[in-house]
Amino acid sequence: MKLTSRILVLLISFLGLVYPVVRFVMRDSSYQNWQQWFFESQTLYTVRLTLGLTLISLMLSALIAIPMALWLDQTRTLFARWVRKFLEVFWVFPSFVYVFLVLAVLKLFRVEDIFSLRSVVFAWVLAGVPFIVVTLLTGLRDLDVREREAIQSLGANFWDMLRYFFLPKLKRVIASSFLHQSWLYLTSFSLVVLLSGGPPRETLEVGIYTATRLGHVNYAHALALSLWQILFVLIIRVGLKLLMRSEVKKEIEQVGIEWFSGSSQSYSKKILIGVGGLALSVLFLLPAELRDALITGVTLSGWVSCGVISYALLVYLTGWRGLAEAGAWISPMVLSLAWWSAYGFDYSPILLCFGIQVVLLAPWASRILYPLLDRSRKLEQEALQSIGAHPLRSWLWVEWPRLKQNVFWLAGVIFGLSLAEVSTVILFSRGGFEPLSVWIQNQLMRFQLDQAFYGTLLLMAVSMGAILWVRRDHEAR
Amino acid sequence: MKQDSFFVRNFKVVRPEMAIESDDFLIKAGERLWVHAPSGFGKTSFLRAIAGFEACHGEMGYQNEGGAETLIQALPPHRRQFGILFQDQLLLSHLNATDNVMLALKINKIEGARASERVSTGMKDLGLESRMNAPVTQLSGGERQRVALLRSLIFEPKLLILDEPFRGLDVLSHERMNSFLNKFLEDHPIPMIIISHQPEKCDFELIGESKGNVRKFILRPGTHRS
Numbered sequence: 001m002k003l004t005s006r007i008l009v010l011l012i013s014f015l016g017l018v019y020p021v022v023r024f025v026m027r028d029s030s031y032q033n034w035q036q037w038f039f040e041s042q043t044l045y046t047v048r049l050t051l052g053l054t055l056i057s058l059m060l061s062a063l064i065a066i067p068m069a070l071w072l073d074q075t076r077t078l079f080a081r082w083v084r085k086f087l088e089v090f091w092v093f094p095s096f097v098y099v100f101l102v103l104a105v106l107k108l109f110r111v112e113d114i115f116s117l118r119s120v121v122f123a124w125v126l127a128g129v130p131f132i133v134v135t136l137l138t139g140l141r142d143l144d145v146r147e148r149e150a151i152q153s154l155g156a157n158f159w160d161m162l163r164y165f166f167l168p169k170l171k172r173v174i175a176s177s178f179l180h181q182s183w184l185y186l187t188s189f190s191l192v193v194l195l196s197g198g199p200p201r202e203t204l205e206v207g208i209y210t211a212t213r214l215g216h217v218n219y220a221h222a223l224a225l226s227l228w229q230i231l232f233v234l235i236i237r238v239g240l241k242l243l244m245r246s247e248v249k250k251e252i253e254q255v256g257i258e259w260f261s262g263s264s265q266s267y268s269k270k271i272l273i274g275v276g277g278l279a280l281s282v283l284f285l286l287p288a289e290l291r292d293a294l295i296t297g298v299t300l301s302g303w304v305s306c307g308v309i310s311y312a313l314l315v316y317l318t319g320w321r322g323l324a325e326a327g328a329w330i331s332p333m334v335l336s337l338a339w340w341s342a343y344g345f346d347y348s349p350i351l352l353c354f355g356i357q358v359v360l361l362a363p364w365a366s367r368i369l370y371p372l373l374d375r376s377r378k379l380e381q382e383a384l385q386s387i388g389a390h391p392l393r394s395w396l397w398v399e400w401p402r403l404k405q406n407v408f409w410l411a412g413v414i415f416g417l418s419l420a421e422v423s424t425v426i427l428f429s430r431g432g433f434e435p436l437s438v439w440i441q442n443q444l445m446r447f448q449l450d451q452a453f454y455g456t457l458l459l460m461a462v463s464m465g466a467i468l469w470v471r472r473d474h475e476a477r
Numbered sequence: 478m479k480q481d482s483f484f485v486r487n488f489k490v491v492r493p494e495m496a497i498e499s500d501d502f503l504i505k506a507g508e509r510l511w512v513h514a515p516s517g518f519g520k521t522s523f524l525r526a527i528a529g530f531e532a533c534h535g536e537m538g539y540q541n542e543g544g545a546e547t548l549i550q551a552l553p554p555h556r557r558q559f560g561i562l563f564q565d566q567l568l569l570s571h572l573n574a575t576d577n578v579m580l581a582l583k584i585n586k587i588e589g590a591r592a593s594e595r596v597s598t599g600m601k602d603l604g605l606e607s608r609m610n611a612p613v614t615q616l617s618g619g620e621r622q623r624v625a626l627l628r629s630l631i632f633e634p635k636l637l638i639l640d641e642p643f644r645g646l647d648v649l650s651h652e653r654m655n656s657f658l659n660k661f662l663e664d665h666p667i668p669m670i671i672i673s674h675q676p677e678k679c680d681f682e683l684i685g686e687s688k689g690n691v692r693k694f695i696l697r698p699g700t701h702r703s
Binding site for chain 2: 144146149150151153154160
């Protein structure tokens, strides 16, 4: 069993990561002067712009998110509870939601130059604040209340608590959330492509896309940008790895679990059935183009969510859990480009998109599932086996009731993330294969805002519906 | 300088499943009140309510020699000037033993050479001089308890509350803590509340008695007078 799973996982890792990336890097060997190529002025401009935007957005997000998280943690009012719940859901929303929010706010304040870098920063801050707040809140929730009270009893006021308790206790959680967030900024695609106003104002992720997709293909430039991006992602991931060593590992894992199993809404079945019925009837009323896009997107995401969980479980069986994390070491656009360069258009686009997304989203599954799987109740399983139960059956009786809600919830989240994913799909979108996310993106590029808006609403409804459906009785548990 | 007395009047904690009440009491500076009751009675809740971490009814505060009272029940926990030794010590795991003690001084704006001297003397008196820079996680249970005791009284609070201070300690640690505590109270006579299952030297006792859903602490003269 272990040997078979190891062979399978090695094969998947080779085909999914190693082979495409090697092919991608080896594709063009005509770079005579590598220094001139790697440090080309246009490349350096994109690198500086990406870093600048990332740093500014990160600082602004931190300035808002840290006080907000502390306030939400200390406040027990109904308003604070709703803000918390809203933020818990808000961070899963697809990029298009932020685009529309930014456009609406800027229109409201009659800002002249809407499509600019300022809008990108605004959108990134909007997207970043919920993520950092939710992470910090889970970190805060993890702190021992009695320890906090002990410091208070010594006479500590708010600033003393912040200085001597919250910041030292949370410094690793804060650092890891910033690193995660900077990684998300670095690999952000839709927000930049839609709000920056087009070339040359583009980040690394968008630069790679433009160099391979729009107009003439400049493969050398795309490769240079990709290598820069790989370098940055590498630095961020190494930073995260270092942070996750030792005792903080538990903290980060706990954060992951909290995200997916924390307190949230309980929704009645009736409402969900009603919403489901309404969604089905809306499906028949949709224009054919949008309905096809929805069905394609839902089919792809459904397969991806099953594939991700199966792959993560398979990797767990091998004992080489680092392999499930491998997808987090590379940006979605670079991996798509690598797959494109390795497999071209010889295979079905849905199969290629499925493969890329399984590799890319597997780290989410591993972070949630592995800590849970690690806490397996071996003694109870052995007790059942001692009365004649097969090991698999004893696992199902003991572990599955404990795990199933998290697995379903994870499937819902992966489904939502996959449904909103653009950068791994856009390169392969052709011949009628146009999932909902790409369809919305294309509408936005053509400035058909009405259609894009309805598409976004539909996408939000479907992904939220999926997430809420799978966690409908989470509270009861 | 003569320290203030501490008093509690009409104390009551109301919860859906039960209520905790207490007789009125006044502990003069240097006096000890021993609180004892069966496990699960609500001793720690009583302590938390007095410390301000749980809501309660009634009045509490300090009374000076002239009889003037300062009520503190409306103050947040950090402004009540209590020193509390919690049952689980609750030391900060990211600091070492000295820093944990020093923290109490920093918070109360006692810094510089005076603070360092006070900490090193206290650590020495408690037999912790070789463990001053040890991370909290590497301290034994008895050592942690002594560090926590030092932290709770080093800033000279106006009331000292000790929750199960000698639980699980070996004879040597018990002796050290006890003699340190006695010496401290001789030098700084402040009112003290001890919550413990063990008989303690005291001037008064609060004994827990259940009457239906009401759990009441009854005040009696101390049976093990100090």
